[in-house]
Amino acid sequence: MLALIFLGACGDGNPNEEGTSNQSNAEVNAAESKTADDKGLGKFTNVELTHPLDLKMIDAGKLIYDVKCGSCHRLSKEKLVGPGWKGVTSRRKPEWIMNFATNAEEMLTKDATAMALLEECLIRMPNQNLSDTDARNILEFMRNNDGDK
Amino acid sequence: MKTTIKPLIAIAIVMVSFFGTSCKNKGSKSGSAKDAASKVYVEPGKYDEFYNIVSGGFSGQVSIYGIPSGRLFRVIPVFSVNPESGYGFNEETKPMLNTSHGFVPWDDSHHIALSLTNGTHDGRWTFINGNNTPRIARIDMKTFRTAEIIEIPNSSGNHSSPFITQNSEYVVAGTRFSYPMDDDNSNPDVPINTYKQNFKGTVSFISIDPKAGTMGLGFQLLLPGFNFDLARAGKKASGDWVFFSCYNTEQANTLLEVNASQKDKDFIMAVNWKKCEELVKAGKGTKKKVKYAHNTYNEETHSAKSEILTDVTMLDSKQFEGLVYFMPCPKSPHGCDVDPTGQYIVGSGKLAAIIPVFSFDKMLKAIAAKTFEGNFEGIPVLKYDAVLHGEVKKPGLGPLHTEFDDKGNAYTSFFVSSEIVKWNIEKLEVLDRVPTYYSIGHLCVPGGPTTKPWGKYVIAYNKITKDRYLPTGPELTQSAQLYSIDGDKMKLLLDFPTIGEPHYAEAIPAELIVKNSIKMFKIEDNKHPYAAKGEGMAKVERKGKEVHVWMTSIRSHFTPDNIEGIKMGDVVYFHITNLEQDWDVPHGFAIKGANNAELLIMPGETATLKWTPDRVGVFPMYCTDFCSALHQEMQGYVRVSPASSTVPISFSTGTNTAAKN
Numbered sequence: 001m002l003a004l005i006f007l008g009a010c011g012d013g014n015p016n017e018e019g020t021s022n023q024s025n026a027e028v029n030a031a032e033s034k035t036a037d038d039k040g041l042g043k044f045t046n047v048e049l050t051h052p053l054d055l056k057m058i059d060a061g062k063l064i065y066d067v068k069c070g071s072c073h074r075l076s077k078e079k080l081v082g083p084g085w086k087g088v089t090s091r092r093k094p095e096w097i098m099n100f101a102t103n104a105e106e107m108l109t110k111d112a113t114a115m116a117l118l119e120e121c122l123i124r125m126p127n128q129n130l131s132d133t134d135a136r137n138i139l140e141f142m143r144n145n146d147g148d149k
Numbered sequence: 150m151k152t153t154i155k156p157l158i159a160i161a162i163v164m165v166s167f168f169g170t171s172c173k174n175k176g177s178k179s180g181s182a183k184d185a186a187s188k189v190y191v192e193p194g195k196y197d198e199f200y201n202i203v204s205g206g207f208s209g210q211v212s213i214y215g216i217p218s219g220r221l222f223r224v225i226p227v228f229s230v231n232p233e234s235g236y237g238f239n240e241e242t243k244p245m246l247n248t249s250h251g252f253v254p255w256d257d258s259h260h261i262a263l264s265l266t267n268g269t270h271d272g273r274w275t276f277i278n279g280n281n282t283p284r285i286a287r288i289d290m291k292t293f294r295t296a297e298i299i300e301i302p303n304s305s306g307n308h309s310s311p312f313i314t315q316n317s318e319y320v321v322a323g324t325r326f327s328y329p330m331d332d333d334n335s336n337p338d339v340p341i342n343t344y345k346q347n348f349k350g351t352v353s354f355i356s357i358d359p360k361a362g363t364m365g366l367g368f369q370l371l372l373p374g375f376n377f378d379l380a381r382a383g384k385k386a387s388g389d390w391v392f393f394s395c396y397n398t399e400q401a402n403t404l405l406e407v408n409a410s411q412k413d414k415d416f417i418m419a420v421n422w423k424k425c426e427e428l429v430k431a432g433k434g435t436k437k438k439v440k441y442a443h444n445t446y447n448e449e450t451h452s453a454k455s456e457i458l459t460d461v462t463m464l465d466s467k468q469f470e471g472l473v474y475f476m477p478c479p480k481s482p483h484g485c486d487v488d489p490t491g492q493y494i495v496g497s498g499k500l501a502a503i504i505p506v507f508s509f510d511k512m513l514k515a516i517a518a519k520t521f522e523g524n525f526e527g528i529p530v531l532k533y534d535a536v537l538h539g540e541v542k543k544p545g546l547g548p549l550h551t552e553f554d555d556k557g558n559a560y561t562s563f564f565v566s567s568e569i570v571k572w573n574i575e576k577l578e579v580l581d582r583v584p585t586y587y588s589i590g591h592l593c594v595p596g597g598p599t600t601k602p603w604g605k606y607v608i609a610y611n612k613i614t615k616d617r618y619l620p621t622g623p624e625l626t627q628s629a630q631l632y633s634i635d636g637d638k639m640k641l642l643l644d645f646p647t648i649g650e651p652h653y654a655e656a657i658p659a660e661l662i663v664k665n666s667i668k669m670f671k672i673e674d675n676k677h678p679y680a681a682k683g684e685g686m687a688k689v690e691r692k693g694k695e696v697h698v699w700m701t702s703i704r705s706h707f708t709p710d711n712i713e714g715i716k717m718g719d720v721v722y723f724h725i726t727n728l729e730q731d732w733d734v735p736h737g738f739a740i741k742g743a744n745n746a747e748l749l750i751m752p753g754e755t756a757t758l759k760w761t762p763d764r765v766g767v768f769p770m771y772c773t774d775f776c777s778a779l780h781q782e783m784q785g786y787v788r789v790s791p792a793s794s795t796v797p798i799s800f801s802t803g804t805n806t807a808a809k810n
Contacts (some may be wrong), residue, residue, distance in 0.1 A: 066683040067672055071703040071728055080803070081706070122778050123704050129669070129730035 036091075040114070041107050042099030043132070049094060053144055060134075061141025069138070075145050081123050088147045089139070097142065098135040100125070107130040166364060180584060182640035188633060189643045191218040195705060196663075199595050199656040201608065202261050202275055205229075206627070208649030209256040211277055211288060214348055215655055216595070216606060217631060219645025226284045227295045228256030228279045232746035236295075239748055240722065240757035241677075242446070244455035248300050249440040251290045253282045259652040260311060260379075264355070268315040268384050268600030269492075272661030274362045276320050277310040283307030285322060285355055289448075291665050292649040296446050302439035302461060303330065309377040315388045315600070319361070319367060319422060323352040323377030323393050330371075333438065344402040348374030351463075352393060354422060366441070368429045368462040370473065371419065373526040375400055376409070377418075378483055379550075384491030384600050387509040389423035392494050394478070394485035400523070410500060414477040414533065416525070417485055417496050419512060424472055425464055430583070433469070434462035449676040451754050467527030474516060475525055476507055477533040484550035488559065489600050490576055495537055495559060495574075497548035504548050504561060506577065508538035540578045542571050549590060550653075552597030553603045554634060560597075562589040562609065569632065571639060583639040585630055587613040594634070595656035603658060605638065607632045610651040617644055627651055666734035672755030673689035677755035684708040689800040696721045696798070702736040702750065704777040705730040706802060710785030714798035717791055723748075726755040737773025740787065746773045747773050 039045060065073075072081035088097065093115075100107050100114060104125045107114040118124060130138070182188075191197055197215025205212055209229030213222045230237030230246065237246050256279035264274040274296075275288040283301035288294065301307050301322045309323025318720055329339045329347040339347050351373060356367035376397040377521055383390040395416040401408030428434065439461045446453040466473040481499035487494050494507040515535040516522075522532045547565030554560070557579065561570050567588050571581040591610045595603035609632065612626040626646035632639045672682055681687045681699040687708040688699050696719050703706045707725075715721055726736050729752040738748040740760055748756045762768070772783035790796045 049754060066681070066685050068728065071684045071701060071706070071708065080703070124730055124777070126704060126734060127731040129671070 011117055017087050029095055036042060038098035038111070038148055039095035040093070040097075040103075042095075042103035044095045044098040044102075044135075047094040047136070047139070049143070052084065052149055054140055057137045057140035058144045061137035061139070061144075064134050064138055065141055068130070072123075072125075079121070082121055082125060083117065085145055087146060089143050089148060094139055097139050099133075101128075101130050101135040102132065163525070176189065178492060180586065180641045182633070183644060185640070185642040188216040189219065189631065191215065191220070196659055198659060199603070199606075200659055200662050201654055201656045202263065202592070203610070203629070203647060203654035204258050204261055204277060204652045205648050206259070206650030206652055207257050209258050209279070210649065211258065211261070211275065212648050212726050213293065213807060214629075214645065214647075214653075215659075217642065218609070219629070219631060219643050221488055221645075221648075224648060225288055225291060225293055225295065225635075227277055227288065228253075228258055228284065228298070230746075234749045235746050235756060235758070238472070238746035238758075239593040240759055241452040241755075244453040245295060245444045247300055247444055248282050248284065248442045249457065250282060250303070255281075256284060257281045258286075258649075259308060261653050261655045262311045262313040263319055263655045263657055264317045264357075265313055265599060266317065268388075270596060270599055270601075270655075270661055271317075272657060272665060274317075274357075275655075276313060278307050278310035278322065280325070282307055283322065283324070285308075285320060285364065287357075287364060289362070290662055291667050292448070293666070294446070296362070297364055297442045298442075298447075299352050299355060300441040300443070301355075302366070302441040303369060303463075304353065304453045309352065309393055310379050312380040314382040314391070314393065314422065315384050317357050319356055319382075319391075320364075321352055321354060321380050321382070321393075323380055324350055325376055325378065327374035327376065335371070335516055341402050344374060345400050348400070348402075350374050350377055351559055352377060352380075352391075352420065354425065363445070364443075366458070368425060368434055368464060369437075370425065371463055372418075372473070375415075376405075376763045379485050381487040381494075381598065382422075383487055383509065384489065387487065387491040387494075389421055390509075391420045391422050392485050392487060392495060393418040393420065394482040395475075396481040396483075396499075400733055405541050410481060412627040414479050415481055415498075415714070416475040416481060416530070417478045417507065419471055419474045419476060421445075424469075428464060428469060428472075429462050434464050437461050437463045448670070449674055451670070451675065451677045451680075451756065471516075473528050474512070475528055475530045476512065476536050477522070477530065478505055478507075479503065484548070484551075484561075486551040486559075486598070488553050489555065489602055491600070493574055495551045495561070497550060497561065499549065499564075499610065500545055501548065502543065502546075504541040504544050504551075504572075505533075506538040506541065506574065507536050511538065512536045512738055532587045537710035541572050541577045541579065544572065544579055545582065550592055552592055552607065553602050554594055555602045556604070560592060560594060560607050560634070560639075562592045564590065564612065565790060569609060569639060571634070573748055581638050583632060583641065585609045585611055585629075586617050586644070587611055587615055591651070591653045593654045593656055595658070601655070605633065605635060606642075606656070607634050608654065608656065610654060612650070618646065626702075631653075668752075669730055669734075670732060670751060672726075672728060672753040675755060676727070677724070677726070679722075680755040681708075681724070681726045682738050683728070684802070687800075687802075689714070689798050690796050691719075692718055698723045698800075700725045700727070701728050701740075702772065702783075703734065704734070705772070705779040705783040706803040707738075707772070707783065707785050709800035710770075710802045711804070712786070712800045713760060713788040713790075715787060715789045715798050716794055716796075717762060719762065719788065719789075721760045721762065721787070723758045723760060723770075724755055725750050725758070727752050729753070731805045734776060735774050736776055736783075738770065739773050740770040741768045762787075765791055 306325030308325035311320035484497035545563035
């Protein structure tokens with residue numbers, strides 16, 4: 001399984017991505033042991049988390065979740081179409097989450113973690129047309145769901 | 150001599166039989182240029198240079214092709230129902246096809262008019278006429294959907310339509326058939342052979358809101374009873390005028406083929422629309438009682454509404470000086486086309502052996518000097534020689550339509566001699582001719598009817614296909630042909646099949662459209678009263694005998710997908726909201742036994758299918774548009790119980806717990 005992912009990631013023959021792929025491959029391993037440091041692919045390279053959680057952002061995040069995410073993601077650990085969200089903020093870097101929420105198309109073809117999830121779920125996560133602010137609000141909503149303070 | 154002739158004859162016979170056989174095997178002569186393939190080849194994944202927006206004729210629709218490839222991209226449902234998308238079948242679009250005659254699910258669409266700013270294409274809207282039950286539709290080029298349809302009262306056969314003025318102030322609608330009109334504007338019960346006493350004609354000016362594009366019935370002109378065929382608005386100096394071709398000035402009511410071909414000349418009618426508009430603004434028109442439908446589609450509610458309106462402002466053309474003049478034009482003119490400078494008006498007499506070209510300047514002078522040869526029912530008829538720029542001699546047989554390039558040349562289609570003839574407008578000289586296969590009707594140069602023709606190609610829309618394609622029984626594909634006009638000589642590049650019978654078409658540079666084309670509807674902006682914006686809003690509610698289902702679809706499930714408590718005698722409304730927010734992810738919806746059609750729901754949109762169960766049982770529903778690897782899993786069940794049943798309304802997704810016995 002891991003070998004397949006590795007080959008798949010490098011298989012497009014783009015030498016520039018080889019390093020990233022190796023790293024990502026290692027990260028897939030690491031993901032399971034919750035030591036991920038992969039930030040995914042996209043515009044978010046450094047997301048500052050603040051405490052305490054921002055209530056307005058949580059509320060805005062819930063509205064987006066209800067319309068655009070809740071069809072496929074439970075708030076528990078239960079997998080529906082996509083994985084349940086419980087614990088996602090400790091499994092993934094905030095940057096990875098926001099990048100995946102706004103740049104799923106690219107990550108599903110290049111990011112090893114995202115590609116591994118696709119093999120599990122078999123449905124490509126759709127681009128739900130989230131703005132940068134939407135993605136940040138969703139992240140806050142996830143942190144709240146995970147009991148972060 | 151004798152000895153030499155015999156072998157020659159023998160050779161000739163051999164050659165004839167050889168070519169004869171060869172023709173039989175190969176079908177018709179191709180006629181294409183040697184380098185044609187490379188000129189029309191658009192690499193896989195690459196875009197065409199032009200959109201070709203083509204009337205669908207008796208299909209009632211509009212079709213979209215790429216030029217130069219001739220590839221068909223889309224058929225836009227306009228005047229005819231379309232079960233494929235649910236247009237005219239779903240609850241949201243049924244009002245689009247409402248008329249004063251009730252729901253009319255078909256029409257005959259003939260002429261395209263693209264919106265203009267300063268006489269050039271702006272890529273905002275496409276207008277198209279419905280011929281049979283007089284209507285004009287507006288298509289929004291952001292969505293390629295029919296946004297609006299307005300019915301034209303006091304009209305029968307809306308053929309002379311929807312030609313557009315240079316800043317999209319108006320599209321016109323001239324009645325092809327005149328018919329009896331009394332003072333109340335009704336269509337009274339009179340003998341048909343009282344045509345000359347009772348029948349009248351009208352042309353309507355449909356106003357266009359400069360920002361929203363919304364159409365309104367600006368005003369109508371009351372005119373003598375004969376047939377109004379085609380029209381063009383003036384340009385630049387002639388921009389205040391619209392020119393209409395008129396035939397059957399004999400006012401025959403039967404066997405027009407013979408009886409409307411008696412006179413040597415019919416008319417091109419010049420209407421000063423600015424002057425009409427001023428009179429209407431000054432309150433000089435008369436309000437008349439009419440009945441017509443105005444149907445508008447709202448992109449936020451994803452729903453159409455139909456209003457029946459009841460009055461029109463009428464100007465009686467013979468009561469006002471300076472509004473309308475007739476220019477004599479030989480032999481039942483059809484096309485009436487204005488060149489890019491706005492100076493020349495080309496009339497195409499279907500039975501004429503020449504093409505008359507009228508001069509706008511001369512027309513103004515003749516009007517000022519009152520150079521009239523008489524009047525027709527009170528409207529001045531200008532002297533032919535006084536308004537004529539000149540005649541193109543021996544151009545071909547059966548001229549129909551003329552388009553223009555940006556180099557002072559005109560391209561006229563000839564139905565009878567089946568050819569396109571290129572000629573110089575100033576000099577009236579024929580420059581080139583090329584055969585069409587077969588019997589061309591309309592033709593199109595990209596930007597040809599505007600002040601800024603884009604040139605490059607002329608496209609022929611043919612009336613007869615015959616042997617150009619693999620045969621498909623008695624009914625053949627309709628066909629178009631693409632010619633290059635870059636050089637001195639026109640060259641045939643491509644045949645491509647079309648839908649319906651294509652009448653007029655326009656072509657516009659792709660970049661004017663592509664930049665505005667939207668990819669999906671924002672779910673946040675969805676104001677449909679039954680939208681379920683998120684699965685939390687999915688529900689089923691009973692209102693008496695009506696059951697409303699608020700349903701969502703996303704790759705790849707419906708919510709709810711198990712519904713119970715429907716009873717015989719209920720009418721079920723499935724309101725499906727597509728929660729996707731990405732390009733090219735429509736979902737479909739179909740349920741067994743539905744007597745209408747499917748739904749095809751674009752991302753962010755809500756659409757409604759009405760379903761009246763006709764028997765007890767469990768009925769499957771499913772997504773019809775392949776949406777993901779688990780598309781085949783996108784299904785559900787609706788249980789229908791007897792009318793006397795006490796099964797309560799219930800709904801769920803994903804519960805999947807087995808019933809206990």
